[in-house]
């Protein structure tokens with residue numbers, strides 16, 4: 001062998017793989033027992049000064065899984081995989097491309113399973129007959145004349161030997177995708193009040209501002225509840241703006257995000273305000289006004305001078321489902337009425353009619369993620385499943401038929417086969433084959 | 441008849457199945473074995489009906505969701521899958537004795553689901569984060585994997601017991617352990633069951649990652665539950681490699697099948713109660 005240098009052998013060894021996997025499993029436990037991503041203050045309070053600083057020095061906190069030594073272990077696994085594959089793959093490729101008609105006859109003699117019998121006829125005719133019979137049950141044969149007879153060969157699933165390498169490569173692909181994501185991507189969040197827009201998000205942890213390169217606006221946020229009070233859906237109506245113009249609009253819910261220019265916005269939380277968004281339209285003049293008013297304060301609208309206030313509200317927790325409204329246009333007694341959150345009603349006054357809608361103000365909590373490596377991770381996952389199925393459930397099966405002329409116009413035949421996996425399954429297949437050939 | 445009653449009945453039928461298989465193991469009567477199988481199949485069908493009915497009931501309640509989304513439902517599904525896998529093994533390998541070591545897992549799971557305090561059996565609606573088809577795929581695939589690992593652990597345990605007998609390489613009726621399949625057979629079935637479980641666990645972890653990515657934009661966040669599933673996955677990966685490349689077999693693999701399953705139980709159950717994390721869904 002050409003690479004027998006000790007460093008190469010070290011990295012090519014499966015022992016190292018077992019060691020690395022074992023070490024990864026055991027060290028991974030640490031980060032599940034010690035809570036991650038807390039502040040250094042938190043650790044001091046929980047574990048005391050000394051232990052907290054020990055943990056920090058060992059990188060167990062605040063984020064063990066991105067610490068140098070843990071990443072180093074993952075890299076060791078990758079190097080191990082690459083070297084091990086480079087070491088073994090050429091051999092596997094040779095087996096796939098092997099000239100099986102050149103197989104030494106002595107090897108056939110010792111193979112299991114095998115089967116011998118005799119047929120009358122010329123060796124060439126017998127070979128033709130057997131080849132046709134194999135062909136009819138899905139085995140394509142090749143033929144070569146050897147010193148003392150004729151050798152037929154057929155195989156299935158040679159390429160399935162690659163399965164294991166697909167699995168191993170898929171791990172590298174997933175790591176590559178994860179690396180791209182962590183270098184070129186970001187995870188951030190925005191708390192965006194209704195009607196507001198922004199073009200910055202703040203990253204997790206360090207709260208560094210990230211410029212999105214466009215504006216995102218929340219037009220509307222809405223919660224629905226089940227009858228038992230559990231939340232049913234959170235929905236944000238979002239708009240993307242470029243240079244003040246809307247380029248995309250979408251209502252997002254949890255599990256159904258919005259993506260624009262590689263940046264994805266996920267519905268993640270919300271914050272109810274004690275302010276209300278009121279819209280009043282004068283039905284006669286058509287004049288419409290929208291304003292934000294605080295709870296339990298009488299407010300005069302700027303243009304029309306109409307006065308409105310939210311006296312009380314009913315609902316779940318911090319979320320109002322209906323509100324009692326006080327409203328006047330300074331002609332006659334003020335109107336008092338209940339209004340469902342977000343609903344519109346017509347208020348008839350002595351001189352004018354108005355449509356009024358009142359909605360509690362929310363800010364929608366969006367998670368913002370850019371992950372240019374995610375598609376590669378997904379491809380890796382697909383490859384892994386494919387590779388596992390091939391590696392576990394398929395095998396490379398080979399059969400040889402050696403036909404030798406006997407003295408009395410007869411041929412003696414040796415059928416032998418091997419499979420690289422699932423030998424018991426192959427033994428059955430072989431048995432089947434023997435029965436079929438005897439019928440021929 | 442509602443789904444809780446049907447599922448409740450299943451608990452007792454699996455207990456009875458367990459007793460029948462244990463009796464078969466001790467008394468070695470073929471007729472008993474036949475009865476045990478028939479009984480288990482019927483119990484399985486009752487449970488299937490129970491799960492189906494629960495699904496229907498959720499629609500009647502106007503909630504309409506697959507019965508796979510909290511601790512109770514997932515444990516019931518776990519038991520169902522164990523029996524399914526066991527019945528397939530019984531049919532494929534023509535050996536009933538394995539039931540003595542596999543069916544009790546289903547009974548224990550059902551007993552836990554039925555009697556443990558703090559487990560709600562109510563059909564509650566799904567909070568927004570759980571409204572995803574990826575979640576259903578995630579739960580189904582993980583539990584097929586877990587159930588296979590449970591059966592593999594049962595087989596591993598059988599192997600260790602059989603290994604103490606002087607009838608290691610054969611089956612006969614001359615002693616209690618004599619009726620167990622030969623070590624070679626047990627070793628082979630244990631391994632195949634683990635391989636099957638490994639594939640499903642892999643798919644389970646992947647669908648979980650896809651779900652997380654569609655809900656939060658992070659396919660992997662190293663939360664304790666995720667990390668433990670990965671630890672379990674590593675353990676089985678180690679087992680497969682030790683077998684394929686270092687020729688491990690027999691006792692060592694049997695022990696690993698048991699350790700692996702302990703890790704499964706911890707991933708599924710222990711994490712919710714002993715460690716803190718995001719993965720709150722299994723906890724009620």
Ligand code: HEM
Nearest residue numbers: 012013014017077080081084164167171391392677684685
């Ligand atoms: C978590 C990571 C890994 C996974 C999921 C994995 C998965 C697999 C699978 C599924 C098989 C196929 C077994 C079969 O033939 O049915 C296999 C075989 C193998 N793996 Fe890995 N593997 C991993 C890491 C590694 C590493 C780091 C090495 C480095 C030395 C390695 C070396 C091997 C070898 C030598 C084989 C046997 C190949 C053969 O049969 O020709 N594996 N692996």
